Amino acid sequence: MAVFNKLGLILYLTLTILSISCCLGQGALSGSAVSMDIEPEIGIPLAGYGSKDRRLDKTDWKGEIPHCFMFKPSIGRHDAIRSKVIFLQNDQEKLLFISLDMIGVSYRFVNSIYRLIKPLGFERDQLFISATHTHSGPGTLTRKLPLAFLATDLFQRENYNYIVSKVYESILMAIEQQEPVELYRTDFRADCLQKNKWRDNREYHVDDEVQILLLRNSQGHWLGGMINFAIHGGALGPTNLKYSADVIGSIERNMEQLIASKNPPEMTQPTMALFQGALGDVRVIERGYDKMQWTGEEFARQAAPALENLRPMPPNLTSTTSKIWLGIPGYSFKYANRKTLAKKNWLPPLRIPIAGLMNQRTRISIVGVGDIMMFTWPGEASTTLGLQLKTLSKEMGYDHAWVLGLTNDYVGYFTTQDEYYEGEYDSRSSLFNFRGGRRILKKHRAELQKIIEVDRLEFEELISVRDPHGSR
Incomplete structure (x- = not known):
């Protein structure tokens, strides 16, 4: 039953x-x-x-x-x-x-x-x-x-x-x-x-x-x-x-x-x-x-005044998901503590690979809701990485960008290269070092470029249907 x-x-x-x-x-x-x-x-x-x-x-x-x-x-x-x-x-x-x-x-x-x-x-x-x-x-x-x-x-x-x-x-x-x-x-x-x-x-x-x-x-x-x-x-x-x-x-x-x-x-x-x-x-x-x-x-x-300025959005919904390889997880002894080893210039950036510590492959998505573009991130990105992703979105024509952190997976922290070398807590917890965040940004850029290309082709097809002779 x-x-x-x-x-x-x-x-x-x-x-x-x-x-x-x-x-x-x-x-x-x-x-x-x-x-x-x-x-x-x-x-x-x-x-x-x-x-x-x-x-x-x-x-x-x-x-x-x-x-x-x-x-x-x-x-x-x-x-x-x-x-x-x-x-x-x-x-x-x-x-x-x-x-x-x-x-x-x-x-x-x-x-x-x-x-x-x-x-x-x-x-x-x-x-x-x-x-x-x-x-x-x-x-x-x-x-x-x-x-x-x-x-x-x-x-x-x-x-x-x-x-x-x-x-x-x-x-x-x-x-x-x-x-x-x-x-x-x-x-x-x-x-x-x-x-x-x-x-x-x-x-x-x-x-x-x-x-x-x-x-x-x-x-x-x-x-x-x-x-x-x-x-x-x-x-x-x-x-x-x-x-x-x-x-x-x-x-x-x-x-x-x-x-x-x-x-x-x-x-x-x-x-x-x-x-x-x-x-x-x-x-x-x-x-x-x-x-x-x-x-x-x-x-x-603080939100109350903003609710008096609500803007309607089109009912568009889109979604695209792609797989990404983040690298091999590992632990950096040099950047584990900024007060000791991180600032020792003579010490090489020792990093011990630990396969199986985190998923090396995961998925990221770009989701369109109205005129908002949402970018998923499988963990905790630093402020700088989030701002870089929003800037990337605006440069490619999408002004309203959301970073959806800790979405659909959790594989630790992500920092920029400069932040990684500072040796703070998020540095030693960035198990894919600074290259993990770099790969996610690069993947989002590539997928967003595909979306733009599809939109362009659909627009050109629509124009050709409306005006098959190309007249203006």
């Missing part, structure tokens, strides 16, 4: 997608914005910090503490750990954006979700799962032993399957609740909400741009949308042992209240999903629970 019910649900949702797609006219758009509390079990270790505040005094070799081997169990929750889904579909394309309150999402995790939604007619390049990078989300979800020992504890299949099932449930909810929508965007500059984590001489070297995409239904009500902003999810610090979406959750909740104030009181609470930008060297101004709450409130206060 359970199998029949599951097959029936898949058939129903597949027919729903197809019927709405057929009913949508050329240029029409449907969508939804939903959220679900994942409710991970209390006692699962939190992921994000490897310091002694999070670790057990002794490893639990006897299995006396459920879920834990190296890290202390979680003891409660400050706020919800959510799966936030933004679903968009027109007559030619459908896109599924998921923002998860987790430290990161692995390539394996994305594949697990894709296998579940593939029977609903989704392709691999229509799925985008981003981690908000909260350092107070559930651990035990990675099979990569280095990451498990550093910050998440050992993999546990039961917990993994549970999280996957909850994310899948939130996706089904988003598909079922889709309705005709229009897209709007706005942006503003965040003031004094971020700072550079390690580079004191460039304390305010951050990307303070905030970009917002909103969905409005045919009744004129706001359903919610997406926020693109770079801020590290470590406001609560390593002493915290309670679940929390951290500062990202605070921003989302306050933005949801702001959007809700523009709707009738009887409307369902909107869903706002934050998608990280290039956050590798960006942190909050100050830590602490009260400061975390203040940051969310201040973010919404």
Whole structure:
């Protein structure tokens, strides 16, 4: 009976997608914005910090503490750990954006979700799962032993399957609740909400741009949308042992209240999903629970004027995904600590290759939503790399560029060559050295050039159809 019910649900949702797609006219758009509390079990270790505040005094070799081997169990929750889904579909394309309150999402995790939604007619390049990078989300979800020992504890299949099932449930909810929508965007500059984590001489070297995409239904009500902003999810610090979406959750909740104030009181609470930008060297101004709450409130206060200047967007949806080889992961002893070895000119740049430490191959995507171009990044890019990618987009004719950090995979930090040689934390955590980030930029440029060429050919074909004699 359970199998029949599951097959029936898949058939129903597949027919729903197809019927709405057929009913949508050329240029029409449907969508939804939903959220679900994942409710991970209390006692699962939190992921994000490897310091002694999070670790057990002794490893639990006897299995006396459920879920834990190296890290202390979680003891409660400050706020919800959510799966936030933004679903968009027109007559030619459908896109599924998921923002998860987790430290990161692995390539394996994305594949697990894709296998579940593939029977609903989704392709691999229509799925985008981003981690908000909260350092107070559930651990035990990675099979990569280095990451498990550093910050998440050992993999546990039961917990993994549970999280996957909850994310899948939130996706089904988003598909079922889709309705005709229009897209709007706005942006503003965040003031004094971020700072550079390690580079004191460039304390305010951050990307303070905030970009917002909103969905409005045919009744004129706001359903919610997406926020693109770079801020590290470590406001609560390593002493915290309670679940929390951290500062990202605070921003989302306050933005949801702001959007809700523009709707009738009887409307369902909107869903706002934050998608990280290039956050590798960006942190909050100050830590602490009260400061975390203040940051969310201040973010919404600064966003309020921008919401009075919303600009409608065309209902265009596009997506392209390509594979990329990042190199061979390794560890550099010279650049592990800038105060010792990094500045020793006589020491060669020793780097020990460690095959299997991280995926050498992954995928990156370029996603078009209206006049916004989104570039995925499989980890934590530095501010400089993010700004370089945005500049590249503008130089090639796309003024509204989003960097979707920690999306569809997690393979560590990425820095520029100059930043790598500084020997800061992100240097020794850039396991593909500076060449990894360089390869991603180069790949995005090549794929964007292909998109431009396709657009040019389609435009020329359209002109030739309209005016076969080439007259003016």
